[in-house]
């Protein structure tokens with residue numbers, strides 16, 4: 262049975278949507294609570310989890326079937342399969358099996374959608390069912406819905422945002438308390454804002470999957486996630502915040518993707534300076550924020566809680582209810598051919614040097630930048646640091662990232678560095694430009 266058969270213009274003929282769920286963890290448990298409050302529209306039939314005996318916790322719902330087997334789950338002939346086990350395997354094959362059986366899928370799985378979204382959307386369209394994944398990007402923030410229904414008339418040219426609450430928590434704590442990166446990370450772990458192994462968050466892999474999904478939804482570009490350059494926030498030091506303030510900026514992990522006129526995209530994830538007056542600077546703690554840019558509508562900003570069982574469950578159950586209420590597929594299948602994101606872009610840069618001081622250092626740095634056509638804008642030096650470990654900052658005018666990186670590579674041979682130079686782009690409005698875009 263396809264979903265179309267479920268709906269009737271006569272409301273009295275509607276029966277509740279039959280739903281099964283895999284993954285009774287943080288999000289799964291919140292989803293079950295919320296689904297049960299919508300029992301007139303949705304009937305939860307079965308739950309699958311490994312070692313399921315320790316998970317069975319709904320004595321007031323004896324009708325729900327508990328199982329460890331995906332075969333049992335799909336054998337219930339549900340209308341919708343909710344996938345909340347996470348990771349690529351076996352989630353990808355479970356989703357594929359459901360779609361092949363004509364069962365609509367709602368998932369929060371960013372890895373699966375970032376890697377296989379276009380082919381799974383195409384399969385769903387072929388089978389006459391739906392694939393929805395609002396919770397996979399920015400948790401409870403309805404950015405995919407917003408793009409698909411509210412911005413569909415525009416020609417969208419870029420998406421940027423704060424897509425990882427762990428990084429935003431760490432950076433905003435460093436900013437507010439003047440504490441080192443390691444202290445802010447430990448605090449985030451103690452309070453449950455960071456995993457015991459935070460590598461995917463701080464090195465940018467989590468945000469990379471999400472910006473790849475947003476490239477698909479907003480720009481119709483099937484970007485290979487691995488082609489998106491990621492820079493870790495771990496080199497950000499407490500001293501970078503007062504220096505950033507001299508430039509009227511603060512520091513955030515920003516993910517962005519921009520489209521050029523020839524169908525190419527430029528994308529990156531990493532720490533960046535953002536103006537204090539910008540929406541990105543106002544995102545505090547574990548908040549997420551997404552800015553979608555269109556030719557006619559300019560910038561549209563979506564913000565809110567990017568993670569947590571409650572907000573993510575709202576996104577999942579809203580997707581389920583959209584299907585129950587007869588909405589058409591939210592995201593339509595786009596091109597199946599994956600493209601490589603260009604690492605090229607131009608922006609002003611902030612470069613922090615930490616040196617063992619002696620005469621001639623500024624001249625050596627200025628000459629190295631000049632050899633790569635990079636123009637210095639300002640040199641900032643706060644007093645009070647010891648001469649043998651002195652941080653100072655050079656800001657450079659808008660330059661191609663490749664030129665800045667070549668100049669810094671040349672400077673690694675200088676013997677005055679105590680810590681390797683650390684560069685971040687300065688994301689003033691309209692400063693991120695694909696190097697391939699016209700007018701460059």
Ligand SMILES: NC(=O)c1ccc[n+]([C@@H]2O[C@H](COP(=O)([O-])OP(=O)(O)OC[C@H]3O[C@@H](n4cnc5c(N)ncnc54)[C@H](OP(=O)(O)O)[C@@H]3O)[C@@H](O)[C@H]2O)c1
Pocket residue numbers: 283284285286287288289309310311312345346347348350351369370371396397400567568569570573
């Ligand atoms: N947590 C958030 O704030 C958040 C926000 C947005 C999106 N998401 C996404 O939502 C999904 C679920 O996240 P979560 O935080 O709820 O994870 P979680 O707490 O680890 O829950 C996953 C559940 O799935 C079960 N599971 C894992 N692999 C399984 C398998 N092969 N077979 C059967 N059961 C399996 C786990 O069982 P065990 O108890 O044995 O581990 C656990 O109960 C992920 O894709 C995640 O990226 C999470």
